[in-house]
Amino acid sequence: MKLVVQVKLLPTPEQATALEATLRAVNTAACQVSRHAHEHRTFRNYDLRKHTYTQIKDEYGLAAQAAQHVIKKVADAYTTLHANLRAGNLGKAGSARRIRVESTPIAFRAAAAQPFDDRCLSWQIDARTVSIWSVAGRLKNLAFTASAQQLTTLSAHRRGESDLVYRDGMWFLIATCEVPTPGVKDPEAFLGVDLGIVNLATTSDGARHCGKALNALRHRRRELRRRLQAKRTTSAKRLLKRHRRKEARFAANTNHVIAKQIVTEAERTGSAIAMEDLQGIRDRVRLRKPQRVMLHSWSFHQLGAFLVYKAARAGVAVIYVDPAFTSQQCSSCGQVDRKNRLDQASFSCTSCGFAEHADVNAARNIAARGETGWAVSHAA
Structure with a gap:
């Protein structure tokens, strides 16, 4: 079965700046690929690669594998969007919401997560460091912290891609692990x-x-959000941002x-x-x-x-x-x-x-x- 292991990165200020620039570059490139896909109604990974790969690689200084992942990320996003449209999750045909979704290309936040494979990212589990590609060059000896159980799982079962995530001022790597599962026992x-x-x-x-x-927590949070949203002040918005996801x-x-x-x-x-x-x-x-x-x-x-x-x-x-x-x-x-x-x-x-x-x-x-x-x- 597939599980994910999330580890927290501990970058130096210079490494954090490089990571931030990397996410900004790949997501700006993803927005450009998305606009092309929407304008030309081209959503297959292979077709998008044929028309946008060279352009985004040269324009944004992306490595070959990073450019491939940008294009695949866009193709996967449109696959998910079209599945939601078919399922009716974005409104009925002709509704204002559905028309708005269908007429607008998918946009990617500047700090949206980006996948990295083993060509762009290598793990040194014993040293608790990673080496990762960035637009500023390869970042080596980038430290991370993890529990003993997480380290054991990463060492034994990590497979495939890992996602670089920036959230609440912190950097994370979310790694996919293929963990073997025991056979289901006949119930007594x-x-x-x-x-x-x-x-x-x-x-x-x-x-x-x-x-x-x-x-009780949900009730308190709901009332707090209601009061802060009614104030509409800078400090209220700052407090709302600090409390989100709690x-x-x-x-x-x-x-x-x-x-x-x-x-x-x-x-x-x-x-x-x-x-x-x-x-x-x-x-x-x-x-x-x-x-x-x-x-x-x-x-x-x-x-x-x-x-x-x-x-x-x-x-x-x-x-x-x-x-x-x-x-x-x-x-x-x-x-x-x-x-x-x-x-x-x-x-x-x-x-x-x-x-x-x-x-x-x-x-x-x-x-x-x-x-x-x-x-x-x-x-x-």
């Missing part, structure tokens, strides 16, 4: 996981991972911790993980306006993705089930009734009288459906 049981907003994740064994701290980092860390705990428990008990297939839930669910903010800030997809890749590394099977009526169905007798769900936290079956926390009951239904689905899909 199933651990159902109910994803939610109040409780971010609830498992069928009764463990609840509360989202109170994350939801909420996303906190949410990602919370999801990592929850996913690790769930996968560890599944591995310990020899269980497979059963989850609801929540794809498209934001389009299906209709909520009152005050609730929409919470729904659209709900990072269930990220938590699910973390569960999947951590489970794969541990050899734990993952199966998706139909989410219909899991919160209304009794996990004891199977009766489905909206009246079973008394409120957000309470479940009481109107047929058999079974009572349980609503999220735990839903997780047990998910586990049962996971067991059934596994038996069907793995029948001899």
Whole structure:
């Protein structure tokens, strides 16, 4: 499986200046290639290379391999754009948003990330340095910092390209690693996981991972952004810039911790993980306006993705089930009734009288459906 390892670069002032000039040059060149692609409706890597390679290489002082990567970056960006257009993610045909997107060439920020392959970038893992191409020449002995685990992963599994990233005044290299995964073990049981907003994740064994701290942080950040945006002063904009991405980092860390705990428990008990297939839930669910903010800030997809890749590394099977009526169905007798769900936290079956926390009951239904689905899909 593919994983990425992010290491922080520690450039000298001269090296930082060269890196900044390099990103500015390659992204200016990418904007020029993008304008050509948009104007001539030429989006294939080979065709773009034929018409723009020599020009950007000479005009911006790019090395041969760097120029190739600039062109490939543009071609990949248009491939992604066209996929989003076909999927309707950028509006319906004829809508103002879609017309604006289709009529404007893709633009690249001056500090947008740039890929480097082994011809432009070499790693000295033991010395914790890299040698990287720049418009000012080869930068040797560029130091980086990484944990012992990251160094081990880089040394054993790094493959392909690495991206040079400038973010919040810091330089990073994000390296792609091909990590071998163990075979999936046949499950002895199933651990159902109910994803939610109040409780971010609830498992069928009764463990609840509360989202109170994350939801409180999001509320505070939302109110802070509202007040600062209303001021529209230079200091307010500076504060907004300083606080950006803090909420996303906190949410990602919370999801990592929850996913690790769930996968560890599944591995310990020899269980497979059963989850609801929540794809498209934001389009299906209709909520009152005050609730929409919470729904659209709900990072269930990220938590699910973390569960999947951590489970794969541990050899734990993952199966998706139909989410219909899991919160209304009794996990004891199977009766489905909206009246079973008394409120957000309470479940009481109107047929058999079974009572349980609503999220735990839903997780047990998910586990049962996971067991059934596994038996069907793995029948001899």
